[in-house]
Amino acid sequence: MHRRSPRTITVIAWLASALWFALPALADGPSARTAEELHAAAETAATGGAKVRILIVPGHEPSAGGTAFGKLKERDLAAQLGKDLQRYLAADGRFEVFLSRDEHGWDPAVAAVFASRWDEIDAWSQAARAEWEALVASGRVAEPPVPVRHRKAPHPMGVRLYGITKWANENGIDLMVHIHFDDDRASSRYAGRRAGFAIYAPPPQYANGPASLAVAEKLLPRLAAFDPVAKLGFVGRGIVRDPQLIALGRWNSAYPASVLTEYAFIYERQLRTQSVRALALDDMAYRTFLGLRDFFYPGEPAARATSVLPHDWKTSVRAGSDPADVYALQTALMVDGDLPPAGKTKSACPRNGLFGPCTSAALKAFQAKYGITGEAGFAGAKTVAKLRAF
Ligand SMILES: [Zn+2]
Numbered sequence: 001m002h003r004r005s006p007r008t009i010t011v012i013a014w015l016a017s018a019l020w021f022a023l024p025a026l027a028d029g030p031s032a033r034t035a036e037e038l039h040a041a042a043e044t045a046a047t048g049g050a051k052v053r054i055l056i057v058p059g060h061e062p063s064a065g066g067t068a069f070g071k072l073k074e075r076d077l078a079a080q081l082g083k084d085l086q087r088y089l090a091a092d093g094r095f096e097v098f099l100s101r102d103e104h105g106w107d108p109a110v111a112a113v114f115a116s117r118w119d120e121i122d123a124w125s126q127a128a129r130a131e132w133e134a135l136v137a138s139g140r141v142a143e144p145p146v147p148v149r150h151r152k153a154p155h156p157m158g159v160r161l162y163g164i165t166k167w168a169n170e171n172g173i174d175l176m177v178h179i180h181f182d183d184d185r186a187s188s189r190y191a192g193r194r195a196g197f198a199i200y201a202p203p204p205q206y207a208n209g210p211a212s213l214a215v216a217e218k219l220l221p222r223l224a225a226f227d228p229v230a231k232l233g234f235v236g237r238g239i240v241r242d243p244q245l246i247a248l249g250r251w252n253s254a255y256p257a258s259v260l261t262e263y264a265f266i267y268e269r270q271l272r273t274q275s276v277r278a279l280a281l282d283d284m285a286y287r288t289f290l291g292l293r294d295f296f297y298p299g300e301p302a303a304r305a306t307s308v309l310p311h312d313w314k315t316s317v318r319a320g321s322d323p324a325d326v327y328a329l330q331t332a333l334m335v336d337g338d339l340p341p342a343g344k345t346k347s348a349c350p351r352n353g354l355f356g357p358c359t360s361a362a363l364k365a366f367q368a369k370y371g372i373t374g375e376a377g378f379a380g381a382k383t384v385a386k387l388r389a390f
Helices: 006-022 035-046 074-092 108-116 118-137 155-170 209-224 274-296 323-335 357-369 381-387
Strands: 052-058 095-099 175-182 198-201 239-241 257-265
Touching (some): 035 209, 074 175, 074 274, 108 118, 108 155, 118 155, 175 274, 198 209, 209 239, 209 274, 257 274, 274 323, 323 381, 357 381
Parallel strands (some): 052 175, 175 257, 198 239
């Protein structure tokens, strides 16, 4: 950085403050990230300058909120996925990663905002709302359509979510990545029947909308490579533009780009047993990392499309085998293009650790393709030897 004379600095400071006061009170719109600015930040980071600043926000609170299936809690899954994603992003070296909380508590910086600036956050979010409503009323911005109604965040949780946004605005965060798991059941006693993910991004009317969509569009193919898009009417092909989620910058309140992913339904089988759950969450995190890298650094090939492979299958794999071995088998069958079997969808045949008719049909196709005989209905030594190459 070159030096400037004190006088120049004074003039710049005066101009900056004059500009600041000339803007509307919140000044959110002009400061929101554009895709070009995000790519410029990536370029700076790649050439040894300041890193791209990413805030990972595991959904809900350390000890409250979110859905559950038996003892499995959404907020704990989100915390684990958040830590896995932090690890992948940090290992890349070009990202400075912040995690709003883990399973035990809030990050101290975020907690400090909640502790000391509660009324300020509340007033700020209400002012953002008033400003946005005035903008819509003036006819300068069209009211964004509401694709789906969400359960409203209870007041203190809502204020904390706005507090996280405000902290991100004030700390130069480039991108917020929100992590959730979905639920669609009227009764929480039984598993539902859906599978898959959905990505939420702010609407084009919000200042952070276009950059957020550009990120979401890179995330989509990485997640869709192994998981179905959730079959919910409003989800469409996988990305929902939603003006109501505080996490995405409701009332145009966020400077950073922001994406929120519902990674799976809470009752999906791959989340139920500990060994498969660890593989599934790590792979969700890994593919999220790949999607973000595809956005910031397009054209860099990934050595592997999933963190599940290579896998060390210890024995033959068949119906009733260790679900982690089945899950890895299904992963290899997906990479090879055998799962889902011809005529089936990922939704009907999800990768879930259960050796059922879908896996059986896919395995049969795999063995036929590679001329493996004598192992009908299971993956024996010859099949496993071939699988190890994936
Ligand atoms: Zn949630």
